[in-house]
Amino acid sequence: xxxxxxxxxxxxxxxxxxxxxxxxxxxxxxxxxxxxxxxxxxxxxxxxxxxxxxxxxxxxxxxxxxxxxxxxxxxxxxxxxxxxxxxxxxxxxxxxxx
Numbered sequence: 001x002x003x004x005x006x007x008x009x010x011x012x013x014x015x016x017x018x019x020x021x022x023x024x025x026x027x028x029x030x031x032x033x034x035x036x037x038x039x040x041x042x043x044x045x046x047x048x049x050x051x052x053x054x055x056x057x058x059x060x061x062x063x064x065x066x067x068x069x070x071x072x073x074x075x076x077x078x079x080x081x082x083x084x085x086x087x088x089x090x091x092x093x094x095x096x097x098x
Contacts, residue, residue, distance in 0.1 A: 018066030021079030028086030
């Protein structure tokens, strides 16, 4: 059984994961929407606005999920890892277009 963190440190860790991980995940969503919109025939700013609207809906969900999930490691992996993967995918899409 893994050792548990003291409650103030546990809450601080969850808050940091929720705040920073949610930001990274939403940044990835915005980057991917903005990059994927142009090859699909939309304007860059339309894709960016779509990503902003989706991020506005996803950030509170990610923030609350960080406190509801059992495993803090899973929260970090999904939010930060998912955001990084989406940012890399957006970068690949943009580099193939130029």
